Amino acid sequence: MLQKISQMLGVGVIAGVLVAALALPAVGGVGITARNVATSFLNMPSELETPPPPQRSIIYDAEGGVIAEIYDQNRELVELDDVAPVMQDAIIAIEDSRFYEHGGIDITGTFRAALRTISGNTQGGSSLTQQYVKNVLIESATSQAEQEEARETTISRKIRELRYAVTLEQRMSKDEILEGYLNIAYFGDGAYGVESAAQHFFNVSAEDLTLQQAATLAGLVRYPYLYNPRLNPDDAQERRDVVLDRMVQTRAITAEEAEEVKGEDLELDVNTPSNGCMPSDQPFFCDYVVQEIEKNEQFGENETERARWLRTAGLKIYTTLDPDMQQAAQDAVDKYVPRENESRKVAAEVLIEPGSGEIRAMAQSRNYGPDESNLGETSINFATDADRGGSTGFQAGSTFKAFTLAAALEEGMGFGTSFTSGSSTTITGQRNCEGGTLAPWPVRNSSESSGGTHNMVSGTKGSVNTYFADLQRRVGLCDVIKMAERLGVHRADGTSFDNPNTQSNNSFTLGSEEVSPMTVANAYAVFASGGIFCEPQAITRIEDRQSGRTIELENDCERAISEDVAAGVSYLLQQTFRGGTTAGLEIGRPAAAKTGTTDGSASAWFAGYTPNLASAVFVGDPRGPQNYPLRNVTLGGRHYGVVYGATIPGPIWQETMREAVDKLPEEGFPRAPRKYGSTSEPAPPQREADEREATPASVEGGVPDVVGQTREAAVAALEGAGYQVNVAGNPVRSDQPAGTVAAVNPNPGTPLPEGATVNVFLSNGSGAGNASQEPPGGWQLPFDPDSVPAGFGGRRDDD
Structure with a gap:
């Protein structure tokens, strides 16, 4: 009975009898209890904060299109x-x-x-x-x-x-x-x-x-x-x-x-907004934006707090992504390295605006998803670093040679800085930034005929390993490393370049460090901008609808190198299109670029830029490039014996940039600074002995035309003409019958002195390839790295 009375008293309070109870005389226990409850009610805390409830956050591209919506509650x-x-x-x-x-x-x-x-x-x-x-x-x-x-x-x-x-x-x-x-x-x-x-x-x-x-x-x-x-x-x-x-x-x-x-039906038209990055058409850029917010202390005290803010505050997140450039990049990587290719290779590309660091595109040939066992699916963003949802990086090959050029130019060396070496050399006495002496480093060129005398122009044009090994020794290994770091280059796993417990820095100039495409693209953007380094930027503004505040994110930029150094590097990298390793990959306006291929074609790169857009492309195997190299692979319906920087990354870059720069004004690069001297290439090696003896006369008629002949007949004809013969180990695509000569280098009819070397390339009989499959412009096709004599032990870069 007492329990029932107590419940009824509670009901009376809740029903509004509180006011009446205060007015009643205190008759018996019931009246006293009612009055006491009413007094307690009025003394309870009464102020209720009414913040806006959780709502959807929206990520926009640079033109206002929706990239993704992210939320805990669809509101x-x-x-x-x-x-x-x-x-x-x-x-x-x-x-x-x-x-x-x-x-x-x-x-x-x-x-x-x-x-x-x-x-x-x-x-x-x-x-x-x-x-x-x-x-x-x-x-x-x-x-x-x-x-x-x-x-x-x-x-x-x-x-x-x-x-x-x-x-x-x-x-x-x-x-x-x-x-x-x-x-x-x-x-x-x-x-x-x-x-x-x-x-x-x-x-x-x-x-x-x-x-x-x-x-x-x-x-x-x-x-x-x-x-x-x-x-x-x-x-x-x-x-x-x-x-x-x-x-x-x-x-x-x-x-x-x-x-x-x-009398009407419900007539539903169910429409659920997508949630998160997985349904987005730009999932990896979306994930990068999410990582940028969750990892940035500017947006909250800890990662949990920042993640909650992102998913509940109804943010409007405005980004730098250009939808047209993004589509161009995505189309190109998907075309050359399809997402569900059986060889499990991946292509990743990043486009960055020089002078601002704003990321215009971020694409890779993978579907976004959590199950790595599904063919063509990954949640790893291979375009960026591990701390932003990326991988631990990939060796970037000869794209690092640009950093050696910058260090050399800054130290006052001119374009004419030259070294004479054979097809291989051994570098001794290099010191890391801790002052430790590194072990001797044997290095060789990718082509036997790349030896001789080279300066910055010819060494860059032909990507001559021995030249850059000598140049790095002349500049100083630590100076090259410090230059790269000033350009924003860092390992994708977050560790230091100059680890005293490793000898890998010996070959720094040949790209032995694991980095991300984002890092390489942004470093090349420094050259394009005239020497201004900017932190990569994906977000420009965040409007917090819950609090009403707007956060403007400024570009974080500073001068890293002088305008002259930037102009000098840009001049040298433009030469690769003029008979060098990137010839045939032009985009219809001034551009500078560098290829990169690591040992055994483990991975391949292409980095290049115009004055207003920089890009880097990586192709490799995320399971481990050294264990799963770019050799004997079929991608996009085409078989490749070996993939180099100009084979797949080059065409991806070319097709992307042709579309991407279409909306940008055409700009030219500055002239080569006079302070760096003559831009001429050195005389051919055969003429270096002029002071001691006369130059041998060219063989009459030049290089014989042996295209289509058998290997034996071609070698006999060339040797009979007085030339030395070097037969490349890798057959190339050609209409000529398999095993016969597809091409020679230099071309038939080229006047060469007696004793000069002619390179012979045999056909694999699979039909003519396009320009991207053959090293262009008079530079020798790389040898099969597996043909290097056992025990040589030197690092090679196949570009």
Whole structure:
């Protein structure tokens, strides 16, 4: 009996009898208890913070297109004026028909809800204000305990909600409370708030809801799962009709209007916004943006806090991605290295704007997904570093030679800086940045005929390994490393270049360090910009709709090298298109570039730029390039015996850049600075003995035309003409029958002195290849690295 009296006292308090109890004389224990409860109620905490509820964050590209939406709750906030009046009438009719008449407590409704709660039939707060309070408490909970407290089915919870509701009605207008409720309420099927619910179930905005649609949505909030129109259409339609009847009772609509709508079907048009990066058309750039926010201390004290901010604050994240450039890059990598290729190779490309560091494109030939065992699927972004969702990097080959050139030019060496060496050499005495002496380094060229005398122009044009080994020794290994670091070059795994426990730095100039395409593209952008280094930037502005603040992200740039050094490197890298390793890969406007291929064709690179756009392309095997090299692979329906920097990365770069620069003004590079001297190449090696003896006369008729002949016949003819013969180990694509001569270098008819070497290339009989499959412009095709004598032990770079 006492328990029943106590429950009824609680109900009396909840029903609004508190005011009456304060006015009653203290008659017996019941009157005293009521007065005490009322006093306690008024002394309870009453101020409720009402922050905006969680909503979707949106990532935009540079032209305002949506890249992705990211959220914990599918919600988009709207003002009450942007909600159809019929929707407002519907929610009031079914949830709180006296909303505009009562204060914070609807005495009749609360009494009824409390009685049902006591009997075990849990009811929500009887007024919209109380329901709004409950939802605010749930959404603002920061722990599991707080969430459970906000949801518990007890009298004390209802009293707490009532106290907040009374104060809230004094602080907020009825329209403000209704707007807050419509934005925070859960409508089921993952849709929070009326705007998201309207879009989700009917693919319309809240301001365009019809009577039928509004009545359906209003009926969902009591039991969102039970009345889910997608899962339970019959129950949803029955509930909709109940709402229509209530609207007739509140005179929001006529009985005739209700009967007309009751005859209509639900007519759903379900539309769920994608969530996260996986459904995005630019998933890897999207993931990079997410990583940039979650790893940046500017956006929160810890990663958990930053991740929550991203997924709940309704951010508008504006990025640097150019959709046209992105599409060009994606099309190119997919064309040459299809996503689901059986050899499991991958291509990745990054485009960066010089002078700002803004990332214009980030593409790779993979589908975005968590299961690495699925062919063509990965969640690793091979375009960037490990700490931004990327890999631990890949050796970049001869693309690093540009950094040696920059260091040499900065130290005052001119274009004419020359060295004479054979096809191989051994570098001794190099010291790392710790002062330690490194072991002797044997290095060889990719072609026997690359020996002789070279300066910066010819050494760069032919990517001569022995020349750059000598140049690195002359400059100083540590100076080359420090130059690369000033250009933003760093290992993708975050470790230091100058590790005293390794000898790998010996071959730094040949790209023995594992880096990401982002790093290489951004370093080359320094040359394009005239010497300005900028941190790569993906985000320009973030609008926080929850707090109302806007964060502008400025470009972080500084001068790294002088304009003269940048111009000098750009001049040298332009020469590769003029009979060098990148000839045939022009894009129709001034450009500078460098190929890169690592030992045994483990991976292949191409990095290049115009004055207003830089790009780097990587192709390799993420399972381990050394164990799965680019040899005897079929990609895009074509078989490749060996892949070099100009074979696949080059055409990817070319096709991307041709499209990407189309929207940019054509600009030229500065002239080669005079301070670096003559831009001429050295005389051919055969003429270096002029001071001691006369130059041998050229053989009459020049190199014989032996194309199409058998190997034996060709060798005999060339030797008979007085030349030495070098037969390349790798057959090349050609219309000539397999095993016969496909080409010679120099070309037939070229005048050469007696004793000069002629290179012979045999055909594999598979038909003529395109320009990207053959080293262009008079430079020798690389030898098969496997033909190097056993035990030689030297590092080779096949570009």
